[in-house]
Amino acid sequence: MIKLPDFPWDRLTPYKEVAQAHPDGIADLSIGTPVDSVPEVVRQALAAASDSPGYPQTHGTPGLRAAAAGWLARHHGVTVDPDNVLPVIGTKELVAWLPTLLDVRAGDRVIFPELAYPTYDVGARLAGAEPFASDGLVALGPERVPLVWVNSPSNPTGRVLPAGHLAKVVAWARERGAIVASDECYIGLGWEEQPVSILHPDVCGGSHEGLLAVHSLSKRSNLAGYRAGFVTGDPDLVAHLLEVRKHAGMIMPGPVQAAMTVALDDDAHAEEQRARYAARRSALRTALVSAGWRIEHSTAGLYLWASDGSGCWEQVRRLSESGILVAPGDFYGVAGKQHIRIAITATDERINAVVRRLQ
Ligand SMILES: Cc1ncc(COP(=O)(O)O)c(C=O)c1O
Numbered sequence: 001m002i003k004l005p006d007f008p009w010d011r012l013t014p015y016k017e018v019a020q021a022h023p024d025g026i027a028d029l030s031i032g033t034p035v036d037s038v039p040e041v042v043r044q045a046l047a048a049a050s051d052s053p054g055y056p057q058t059h060g061t062p063g064l065r066a067a068a069a070g071w072l073a074r075h076h077g078v079t080v081d082p083d084n085v086l087p088v089i090g091t092k093e094l095v096a097w098l099p100t101l102l103d104v105r106a107g108d109r110v111i112f113p114e115l116a117y118p119t120y121d122v123g124a125r126l127a128g129a130e131p132f133a134s135d136g137l138v139a140l141g142p143e144r145v146p147l148v149w150v151n152s153p154s155n156p157t158g159r160v161l162p163a164g165h166l167a168k169v170v171a172w173a174r175e176r177g178a179i180v181a182s183d184e185c186y187i188g189l190g191w192e193e194q195p196v197s198i199l200h201p202d203v204c205g206g207s208h209e210g211l212l213a214v215h216s217l218s219k220r221s222n223l224a225g226y227r228a229g230f231v232t233g234d235p236d237l238v239a240h241l242l243e244v245r246k247h248a249g250m251i252m253p254g255p256v257q258a259a260m261t262v263a264l265d266d267d268a269h270a271e272e273q274r275a276r277y278a279a280r281r282s283a284l285r286t287a288l289v290s291a292g293w294r295i296e297h298s299t300a301g302l303y304l305w306a307s308d309g310s311g312c313w314e315q316v317r318r319l320s321e322s323g324i325l326v327a328p329g330d331f332y333g334v335a336g337k338q339h340i341r342i343a344i345t346a347t348d349e350r351i352n353a354v355v356r357r358l359q
Contacts, residue, residue, distance in 0.1 A: 002125055005118065008331045015320040022323025027350045027357070029284075030325045032155070032302045032343040034222040036276060039269035042221060042259045049258035056254035058246045060087040060230070064257045067264035068215070068230050074267070075188065078199040080208070084238045086245070087252040087260065090227035091185060091216040095119040095149075098181055098212075099127035101244050102237070104146045111137070112149040115157055115333045117183070120149045133333055137172050145178045153186040153195050153300035156332045156341040160193040160300045163202040170204055170211065178210070179237065185216040186301035188270065189277065193299040199233055208233045219302060220270050221263040228252070228260040277302065280351045281344045287358040288342065296339070304342040305329070315340045322357040 012030060019026040059065070065082035072078040088094040096119050099110050106128040112120035114133045124131035134140065137148070150169055152161035161169075166182075173180045182198035196203060199213050212233040218224035232238060245251075252260075263269075285295060285304060293306040308315055312328035319326055319340070327343075329336025346354070 002128065004122060004125055008118070012316070012325065012327070015316050016325055018317075018320040019323045019325045024323060024353060024357075026323055026325055027346060027354045028325045029343045029346055029354065030327045030341075032219070032345050034219065034224050035345055035347050036222050036273060038222050038225070039263070039266070041266050041269065042223070042263045045262035046226070046255050046259040049255040052254040054254075056251055056257055058086075058251045059242055060085065060252065061257050061261065064261045064264075067261045068232065071264040072197070072199070072215075072232070076197045076200065078197050078213075080199065080232045081235070084208075084235045085230050085232045086238050086242050087257060088214075088229045088231055089250060089252050090218065090224070091183070091214050091229035091231075092119055093227070093250070094214055094229065094231055095183060096123045096126060097250075099123045099129055099147055101241055102147060102179060104129045108144060108146050109140075110147045110149070111140070111145060113151060113154065113333075114335045115154065115329070116149070117151060117155045118331065120151075120183075137169065145173075145176060147179050147181060148173055149181050149183060150198065151183040151185070153189065154297070155186065155301065156303055156327070156329065156336065156339075157296065157305040158186075158298035158301040158303050159305075160190065160195050160297075163196045163200065166196065166198055166203040167205075170198065174210055179212065179234075180210060181212045181214060183214050185214070186219060187215070188220050189274065189302060190300040191278065191281065195300050208235070210234055210237075212237055217260055217263055220273065222273065223260070223263060226256050226259060228256055228263070230260075276348075277344055280346070280348065283351055283355050284342060284344055287355040291358040302344050304344065305339055306342060307339045309338065312337055312340055324354055324357060 065085040068085040069082040104127045108129045109132040110124035114135045121131040187195045214231050216229040298304045316328050327341040329339030
């Protein structure tokens with residue numbers, strides 16, 4: 001049996017119970033789940049496509065692929081052929097299965113950041129490979145490395161990797177024949193810094209060889225419940241993924257394909273959602289700093305990466321007594337043991353409650 005890590009969220013339960021006992025209720029900032037409504041245009045598209053008796057295409061409809069390519073060009077200066085877009089059933093699914101789908105083998109190392117979304121580790125294990133958390137590629141020996149994950153803006157730190165940094169990762173990987181998979185889940189949520197895609201010409205020199213970019217609509221369009229994302233990049237790699245996913249039945253439902261097409265074509269709802277997050281972030285940031293927390297990185301994305309200098313569990317405990325639940329930094333790697341991750345994805349009413357309680 002494959003040994004998977006313990007599901008870390010279970011360890012938060014005692015603190016959740018303390019926070020729930022607060023007279024004004026819990027303010028749960030421990031997970032980055034959207035709380036605002038699904039945009040009306042997207043709901044209408046889903047409803048209009050609900051009479052969908054036949055099998056959908058694994059490759060997605062031509063309209064969906066064109067919408068994804070159009071969105072990348074409009075917002076991120078990236079040009080892809082719509083044929084090289086492949087929808088995924090939420091990007092967590094792809095992150096968890098990518099090493100397996102790419103034939104990463106037992107004994108291979110899958111590299112991901114020292115502080116990282118836990119599913120990169122899980123994906124390596126599902127393929128029987130060795131998960132290897134490292135920010136210093138240069139320190140790695142001459143061994144075969146099939147796959148390197150990058151994640152900018154980062155979950156959990158909100159750190160943005162500049163184009164020059166990403167270009168070095170690409171050059172390193174190309175020298176060794178490694179694939180770089182870039183998880184760009186938060187790319188549309190730059191605040192003090194603007195994130196850049198691995199597929200941008202400034203990073204990859206205009207060639208997508210050996211590169212994959214993974215995009216989620218969960219945060220941009222409040223579609224976490226629909227399970228909507230896509231992967232694009234190297235045409236040969238995308239064709240391989242398509243072939244395996246066809247055989248394996250990894251198909252995005254037809255009505256979700258229709259909804260995602262409209263979501264990608266519509267920028268107005270995404271701008272509104274960004275403005276909501278900007279206001280919540282600013283209120284939380286100010287309140288945390290006044291209460292003695294130092295915020296690090298966090299120039300983009302949906303999290304504040306903070307420390308008051310004590311251990312992460314002590315900070316979780318302290319906040320839980322004010323009815324505020326946050327995630328301990330060590331969920332994301334040992335380097336996070338003195339930090340907490342605060343999600344800005346709560347309602348305005350709950351964010352205001354947090355601000356009051358921190359005063
Ligand atoms: C870095 C990162 N990648 C991928 C995902 C998965 O997103 P989804 O499966 O909703 O597309 C998340 C979710 O929070 C994330 O933080």
